[in-house]
Amino acid sequence: QGSSSLCRNIAERVSVKLDHETAVVGESQAIPFSDVLLLVLDRCEDPLTPLLNQWTYEAxxxxxxxMHNHRVSLRSAPGISKELEEVILDADVDSFFEQTRYCNFGELGTSLKGLVDSFSATTRTRGVVQSIEDMMRFVENYPYFRRSSGDVAKHVALSAELSRIVGNNSLLEVSQVEQDLACREAEHDHRTAVWELLGNQKVSIRDKVRLVCLYYLRYESHAARDVIQLCNRLRDLGASLSDVDVVQSIVQYAGFTRRSGDVFSNKTLYARAKNKVMRGVGGIDNVYTQHEPLLASTLDQLLRGSLPSA
Incomplete structure (x- = not known):
């Protein structure tokens, strides 16, 4: 990324290192780098993606x-059995996780239900399984299933805990507003939605801070007064000084003047109009996964050979 001095510095240092290694071992023994491309990007170009709640299983x-070293602790999950207090998530040894790690939460539930239904049919056990709670009861009622299908029992427990956290923290409502902030110009609607979520006691301070950050990043050119009021509201709700400082810090780090690209599609009148028209015509398949990371379009340009050199 030529527009970033940090990226240029890293690229130049890598180039010097490669030249040095080639000189040491000789060109005949050096690793051929002619077909290798190192893409160095500055995070400030896309501050949105890390601020959004994720909806794929592993994420x-x-x-x-x-998760640390493939280990996940479920000790704080209500009613968790002893053998499931700590579980291993490793795609190399867990075929179900390998198949579902990048599935969204709805697809994960469907896959789990299929496995439980298959076990029910094989063993001729009775019971209607329609929800994650039903799956948890099924696992508890059939110890044989837990022993013979340990991986599935593990994933049922993980899904139940994820579902509990999502519900307890109103993450569906939070994510819908996050995605809309990332993808659409609607300042009045967004201001109202953010204020409402700040008043929601189920929403964590962390998520409230992220919402204010997203709002400020999108409307930073003319929303200073709103952001001051939002930050004051965060303080009233018990946010620490460091939490509130994040709002200003993220704009200083990755604000409008720091970004060379148009991550919000709002830098020009044409971009704003195109964004609104495309949203209106194309529709939305999933309101929780509208946003596409900048990296996706960057890699697409790279594969097409149309990536700008600067």
Whole structure:
């Protein structure tokens, strides 16, 4: 990314290092780099993606529960059995996780239900399984299933905990507003929606801060007064000084003047009009996954050979 001095510096240092390695081992033994492309990007070009709640399985586990060295602790999950207090998520040894790690939460539930239904049919057990709660009861009522299908029982427990966290923190409502902020110009609607969520006691301070950050990033050129009021509201709700400082810091780091691209599609009148027209004509398949990371379009340009050199 030629517009970023940081990226240029890294690229130049890598180039010097490669030249040095080639000189040391000789050109005949050096690794051929002619067909290799190193893409160095500055995070400030896309501050949106890290601020959005994620809805694919592996990302949700990382974001909402936490995973370290493939280990996930479920000790805080209500009613969790002893053998499921800590579980392993590793696609190399868990075929179900390999198949579903990038599935959205709805697809995950469908896959789990299929496995439970298959077990029910094989063992001729009775019971209607329509929800994650039904799956949890099924696992508890049939210890044999838990022993013979440990991976599935593990994923049922994880899904139940994710579902509990989503509900307890109103993440569906939060995510819908986040996605709309990332993808659409509607300042009045967004201001109203953010204020409403700030008043929602189920929404965490962390998510409230992220909403204000998204609002400020999109409307920073003329929303200073609104943001001051929103930050004051965050303080009233118990947000720490460091939490509130994040709102200003993120604009200083990745605000309008720091970004060379048009991540919000609102830098020009044409871009704003095109954004609104496309949203109106194309429709939305899933309100929780409207946003497409800038990296996706960058890689697409790269594959097409149309990526700008600067």
């Amino acid at each position: 949700m586990v990382h974001e909402l529960i936490g």
